[in-house]
Amino acid sequence: MPTTDSDEMNIANSHTFAPWDEASAVPLISFKNVVKKFGDFTAIDNVSLDIYEKEFYSLLGPSGCGKTTLMRMLAGFEKPTAGQILFDGQDISPLPPNKRPFNMMFQSYALFPHLSVVENIAFGLKRSNMPKAEINQRVDEMLTMVQLQQLAARKPAQLSGGQRQRVALARSLAKRPKLLLLDEPLGALDKKLRQETQFELMDIQEKLGTTFIIVTHDQEEAMTVSSRVAVMNHGRIQQVATPAEIYEFPNSRYVADFIGDINILEGHCQTGADNQLQIHWAEGITPINATTNTAMRDDSECYFAIRPEKISISTSPPADAENVIQGKVLDIAYLGNLSTYHVEVAPGCVIKAQAANQKRLSRRDISWEQTVWLSWTSTAGVVLTQ
Numbered sequence: 001m002p003t004t005d006s007d008e009m010n011i012a013n014s015h016t017f018a019p020w021d022e023a024s025a026v027p028l029i030s031f032k033n034v035v036k037k038f039g040d041f042t043a044i045d046n047v048s049l050d051i052y053e054k055e056f057y058s059l060l061g062p063s064g065c066g067k068t069t070l071m072r073m074l075a076g077f078e079k080p081t082a083g084q085i086l087f088d089g090q091d092i093s094p095l096p097p098n099k100r101p102f103n104m105m106f107q108s109y110a111l112f113p114h115l116s117v118v119e120n121i122a123f124g125l126k127r128s129n130m131p132k133a134e135i136n137q138r139v140d141e142m143l144t145m146v147q148l149q150q151l152a153a154r155k156p157a158q159l160s161g162g163q164r165q166r167v168a169l170a171r172s173l174a175k176r177p178k179l180l181l182l183d184e185p186l187g188a189l190d191k192k193l194r195q196e197t198q199f200e201l202m203d204i205q206e207k208l209g210t211t212f213i214i215v216t217h218d219q220e221e222a223m224t225v226s227s228r229v230a231v232m233n234h235g236r237i238q239q240v241a242t243p244a245e246i247y248e249f250p251n252s253r254y255v256a257d258f259i260g261d262i263n264i265l266e267g268h269c270q271t272g273a274d275n276q277l278q279i280h281w282a283e284g285i286t287p288i289n290a291t292t293n294t295a296m297r298d299d300s301e302c303y304f305a306i307r308p309e310k311i312s313i314s315t316s317p318p319a320d321a322e323n324v325i326q327g328k329v330l331d332i333a334y335l336g337n338l339s340t341y342h343v344e345v346a347p348g349c350v351i352k353a354q355a356a357n358q359k360r361l362s363r364r365d366i367s368w369e370q371t372v373w374l375s376w377t378s379t380a381g382v383v384l385t386q
Helices: 005-012 067-075 117-127 132-145 161-173 191-208 219-225 243-248 253-258
Strands: 029-038 041-051 056-060 082-087 102-105 179-183 211-216 228-233 236-241 263-271 276-280 288-291 301-306 312-314 323-334 338-346 349-356 371-376 382-384
Touching: 029 067, 041 067, 041 082, 041 236, 056 067, 056 191, 056 219, 067 102, 067 179, 067 211, 102 161, 117 132, 117 161, 132 161, 161 191, 191 219, 211 219, 219 243, 228 243, 228 253, 236 243, 236 253, 253 263, 253 301, 253 382, 263 349, 276 301, 312 349, 323 349, 338 371
Parallel strands: 056 211, 056 228, 102 179, 179 211
Antiparallel strands: 029 041, 029 082, 228 236, 263 276, 263 301, 276 288, 301 382, 312 371, 323 338, 323 371, 338 349
């Protein structure tokens, strides 16, 4: 669903860094109709995208979607079957990996076990013939940046997973590359440490101004760190947008379902005035009132997608709500700060609604098998055509 002018303005105002919205901005990296085949299998299918300097750009998708292949071609480990990859306006396809002005950080970290933290960070600098005094200064800068000054003499085996991740990051950034490629860099960390490290990565990237491209299957990670996200599936780009746009205005059922939790109802629409629609989705059930800028034909097939947190749940019918559906609570997932209610609203049709737990569990108003009413505004959901 296209955003309205006011929606686009609100989202644009939520961040100041948006070179992709500037007509005069020149991309740092451009994939132009890139195809990659392995025998008869097409891993990358005619991908074109632009990445700008200082972006923290995420390639997001499930295993096998092509995101790692795309990064490996950028790094020089694979060659495109067709198309071009431009860096600073130059086709880099003929360049081997060691001649490209960027580094890659792998999930395994690939640290040298026999070298200390300092020696690991300094390894690439020594191979570049940098004067010793400059190497020492640069290593000190990197140690300070990743907050490992007190562990400089330790070997990788003496470090935690998060500390090894920081060493690998410092080593990758020591030569001040124009671009850093990160292949599932936080996958080996536990959830809490991964969340902490995400913010550290953002701080480091913003401080250095280096362009970061991260490959991940973790939606939360991509939404947290990215300036923009490219959602991939079967070797194709499904949508490229900011995290807010991806979440609030997915362009397809695939993107809507892949990012976060969502309810998707299939129906047929009846158009009205001022971009209003009625979606008939279940026989004998009141149609859904929705808003869309997409041109729709009467009785055409459509999908209504709405996030659980945008649905209110109550034990009595709400007054003056634009959409109200009665149902029965089948299940409750208690998540601490939130509860997710699974409500059957029609035979075989369950809608999820979320509510903040403002009361203690023993005083909760809604329980299993209870009759409840779900309600939402006409602008809370997204109307999709694919």
